[in-house]
Amino acid sequence: MRVLIVEDDPLHRSYLNEAVRAALPECDMVLEAENGLSGELQARKLRAEHVVMDLQMSERNGIEAARTIWRERPDTKILFWSNYSDEAYVRGVARIVPEGATYGYVLKSASDERLKLALRGVFMESQCVIDREVRGIQQRNLGNAHGLSDAEYEILVDVALGLTDKAIAQRKKLSLRSVQNRLQQLYEKLDVYEVPGEGPEGWYNLRMRAVAVALLRKVLNASALERAERELRNSGGN
Amino acid sequence: MRVLIVEDDPLHRSYLNEAVRAALPECDMVLEAENGLSGELQARKLRAEHVVMDLQMSERNGIEAARTIWRERPDTKILFWSNYSDEAYVRGVARIVPEGATYGYVLKSASDERLKLALRGVFMESQCVIDREVRGIQQRNLGNAHGLSDAEYEILVDVALGLTDKAIAQRKKLSLRSVQNRLQQLYEKLDVYEVPGEGPEGWYNLRMRAVAVALLRKVLNASALERAERELRNSGGN
DNA sequence: TCTTGTCCTGCGGGAACCCGCAAATTTTGC
């Protein structure tokens, strides 16, 4: 059994290495990659079936790397090990996990014990192991108390990229008015109307404010934006 | 001689601890804090004169912690040790350095040797030690080839918070038109007019696009936004 | 079949934005 570690911080990498060896005595080979790109290459070359990987790396982030790995071998078991439980990351991971694949998501702040349990659960028992904090984010989106639906999230991303209503309508094959409707839903869900202090009504540019709130609440983050931007440019703008 | 370490990642904290002991044999006490808030408190209680600290921590980030520390004792020597060289961080640090204070800025990706040199340089020799990558960012802002002036940056932040032109005019005590002028400068500096593919002219909402580009280029980041938002709410909205 | 609910669509108007033009004001350099 072999395990591939994809993590750009050398300290965390060596910590992981040790944790893997301790948790999985049946593992006879631990490989390392220091960014998403080389992670992809190694996974392909070595036919890795067990990967533990960081999100947010330079060169290529964990979500994209995981997507290409899974595209080639959907039965690869991947344990994500991340600093944050931003909604944007959680949503990003959920979007790319293939039907029936087994994966895990644990935070770097978790104890050694939690990490080891996750390693055994995912790699040996084919369980999906998701930390409580992360799970909380996932739930909130389904029970749509405050969470955004996928449709709303996509509109949010397009707006955040700086597209006009018309451009979004074209991309999404909707009428102008429909786009604006979805925007209004978004504005309500994000409490955009709340005013700071006693100022007059027209204090906020709603479109911009919605994105600001989304960033502050970590519904959106920089790496999600980068992904969307790349996608936009590849699709030639329409 | 005592050194205070402020860093939330336990691995990095212990690594720093070791590095400090190795680089500074004359140091007889190494203290640790695990977030910005407790860092402030410890610095005050222990009258720390040598601090090495992470930016981007939960609870209170390094920039705010450093500001309050320097407000109380401007001769404190602070070495910032950060993952990123985002323009937003560099600018944030530069904004709060008191006249004549000595500080350093090294990246976590730097070698052990670089870190040790910085520790000795800042704490023993009262030099300012700034990594090359970080220095590069600073330069670009002064030689305003592409960098933003402070005025432009402030407008950018207000826009990113979601304020309307009118609201910004009021806050900054300018006329509506002046705000719009500054916005136009911003649009040019950020190459907002560049169009993806062959689409029609009106593809972008300039105001939103400017913020998107700023985020992608790391001129702005989430923590700078959080700071600005807090400031906005404190000032009661005007 | 008729109702109910949800979503998409068009119309219209008020507000906000983007910006060219030109005069007034401040800053800068010598």
Added chain:
DNA sequence: GCAAAATTTGCGGGTTCCCGCAGGACAAGA
């Protein structure tokens, strides 16, 4: 002290955004 340069301000317009209103399309359920 004075001219050049940069900033600020007002005016006017075209465009986009925000949204209430109302009509149509489609699915679920009585």
